[in-house]
Amino acid sequence: MAKVGISLDAELVVEVMVLSGTNSPQDAVELVIRDYIARGHRTEARTELTDQRLREIDAKPQDPQGG
Numbered sequence: 159m160a161k162v163g164i165s166l167d168a169e170l171v172v173e174v175m176v177l178s179g180t181n182s183p184q185d186a187v188e189l190v191i192r193d194y195i196a197r198g199h200r201t202e203a204r205t206e207l208t209d210q211r212l213r214e215i216d217a218k219p220q221d222p223q224g225g
Contacts, residue, residue: 174190
């Protein structure tokens with residue numbers, strides 16, 4: 159796996175380490191990134207299901223309206 163080196167604000171990294179309960183800055187940042195990606199996938203799945211349901215509703219024949 160390819161690695162990327164970046165510079166981050168030390169206070170941010172320490173806060174992430176405390177919140178994630180990790181002892182390593184790299185582990186803490188990786189956890190945050192993995193969580194962000196997983197959250198994005200969950201959001202995509204929910205919006206895809208909602209979009210699919212809306213399409214199914216739109217595809218159903220509508221009862222005639224009027225009087």
